[in-house]
Amino acid sequence: MTATILPGEPLTAADHVSLAERYSAHNYHPLPVVISHAEGAWVTDVAGRRYLDLLAGYSALNFGHRHPALVGAAIDQLHRVTLTSRAFHHNQFGLFCRELAQLTGTEMVLPMNSGAEAVESAIKIARKWAYQVKGVPPDRAEIITAGASFHGRTTTIVSFSTDSEARADFGPFTPGFRTVPYGDIDALASVITERTAAVLLEPIQGEAGVIVPPPGYLSRVRQLCDRHGVLLIADEIQSGLARTGPVLALDYDHVRADLYTLGKALGGGILPVSAVVGRADVLGVLHPGEHGSTFGGNPLACAVGRAVLRLLATGEYQKRSTELGAHLHRRLDGLVGHGVVEVRGRGLWAGIDIDPELATGRQLCEQLATRGILAKDTHGSTIRLAPPLVIGVTDLDWALDQLATTLEKLQP
Ligand SMILES: Cc1ncc(COP(=O)(O)O)c(C=O)c1O
Numbered sequence: 001m002t003a004t005i006l007p008g009e010p011l012t013a014a015d016h017v018s019l020a021e022r023y024s025a026h027n028y029h030p031l032p033v034v035i036s037h038a039e040g041a042w043v044t045d046v047a048g049r050r051y052l053d054l055l056a057g058y059s060a061l062n063f064g065h066r067h068p069a070l071v072g073a074a075i076d077q078l079h080r081v082t083l084t085s086r087a088f089h090h091n092q093f094g095l096f097c098r099e100l101a102q103l104t105g106t107e108m109v110l111p112m113n114s115g116a117e118a119v120e121s122a123i124k125i126a127r128k129w130a131y132q133v134k135g136v137p138p139d140r141a142e143i144i145t146a147g148a149s150f151h152g153r154t155t156t157i158v159s160f161s162t163d164s165e166a167r168a169d170f171g172p173f174t175p176g177f178r179t180v181p182y183g184d185i186d187a188l189a190s191v192i193t194e195r196t197a198a199v200l201l202e203p204i205q206g207e208a209g210v211i212v213p214p215p216g217y218l219s220r221v222r223q224l225c226d227r228h229g230v231l232l233i234a235d236e237i238q239s240g241l242a243r244t245g246p247v248l249a250l251d252y253d254h255v256r257a258d259l260y261t262l263g264k265a266l267g268g269g270i271l272p273v274s275a276v277v278g279r280a281d282v283l284g285v286l287h288p289g290e291h292g293s294t295f296g297g298n299p300l301a302c303a304v305g306r307a308v309l310r311l312l313a314t315g316e317y318q319k320r321s322t323e324l325g326a327h328l329h330r331r332l333d334g335l336v337g338h339g340v341v342e343v344r345g346r347g348l349w350a351g352i353d354i355d356p357e358l359a360t361g362r363q364l365c366e367q368l369a370t371r372g373i374l375a376k377d378t379h380g381s382t383i384r385l386a387p388p389l390v391i392g393v394t395d396l397d398w399a400l401d402q403l404a405t406t407l408e409k410l411q412p
Contacts, residue, residue, distance in 0.1 A: 041387060050372060053374050055375060060263075062317065062389045064269075077092070078300065100277060109275050109277050110296075111273070111301065116154050119200075121276050130196075145179050145180075149179075149208070182201075198259075209353070232257045241265040243347055245346065260277050325346065335352075348385075350385045351378065359410055361377025361379070364381075364383055367406050
C-alpha cells in the first residue's frame, strides 16, 4: 500500500514505511515502528510514542542509545580529524589497538568496520597462517564451521551457512569449509585433518536462537585445536563486550581463542567498528598490501572505540549484565509452562521459544510493539531479548510483565 505524501505536511509513520517499501531493496522485514529519537534503553517514534528497546541493535547498543560518554568522544573527534585512511598514521590508532588488546588479553589488533569484514579477515589470516606456518599445501586449507552459525552475509560467509534463505541463488560458493553440528565434539573431531587451518565458532550462537553449547564443549574444542595444531577463532561479534557478563563470552568457560572477531558494540552504536584480535604470531602473517580497508581504524572509529573500552574498563557493564541477566533469566524461567517452552542464554541475552500453538515469534513481537516493547523474532516461534546493558531493573521488570500478560492473553 502506498500512502499519498503531501508536500509540506510532516511525514507519518505510514509515509516513512511506504518510502522504504518503494525506494529500498526489500532485504529486511522491519516491524512498522518508525523511530526518530532514542536515549538510553528507550526509543521514540515519529508520533511521539515511546518503546523500550529490548533488541539493542543486536547488541550494537550494549551501552544504550547515545551514551553521553560515547557521543562526547564522537563530537570531540568530529572537531579534530575523522578520516585519514591507513596511508598515514593518526593519533588515535595505536592507542585504540593497545587498549583493545589489553582489555581482551590479546597481543595484536586488526581494525575493520563491519562484523562480516572482521570474519572475512579472520578467514584470510587463518588460511595464510595455514600455508605459511602450518605448511598446508597451497589452496588446500580447510576451516571447520558449525551448523546454524551466523557470521555475516558476504559470499564467502554464506558459503558455509546452513540457512537456505541466506544461500539460495547466491552461488557459486567459496570452497574450503567443513560444517558440523554445533555442540557435537565427536563430529568436529571427525573432520579435522592435516589441512585444517581453523575452527570458527560463536561461543553462544545468537542468530540461531541464543544457543548455549553443552557444558565442556568449548574447552574440548580448545583441546582438539591444541592437539592438531588448529587455530580456534571465536566470533564474539554479538556475544562479546559484556553481553553475556564477562568481556568475552569464552571467558566464562576459561577458554582462550587464537583469534577473536569483535564488532557491533565496539562502535558504541554510533558507527561500524570491528576488529580481529589475537595472537601476534598469527595476525603477524599479514604484510603491507595483503589486506586492508579504507575506513578500517579511522580516527573517528578509534576515538569512539576507545570510549567504549573506557566504559568496559570500569567493570560496571559486566556487573550489570551478570546481575540483571540472572534476574532476567529467573523471571523468564518462571514463564516456562505459561506460553514459554524453553529459555536459553546468559547475561542480558535470552532466546525464548514460545509455544508455537500460541503465535509465531513475529506475531508475538508485533503484539509486544503495541505494548511499547521492541523485540525480534529469529526462527519460527523463537524471540530473542538483548536489552541495552544500561536498562534499569524497573524497566526490565515492566517489560517482562508485559511479556507475561501478552502470553497469557494468547492462551486459548
Ligand atoms: C556472531 C556474528 N558474526 C558476524 C555478524 C555480522 O556482523 P555485521 O552485520 O556487522 O556484518 C553478526 C551479525 O549479527 C553476528 O551476530
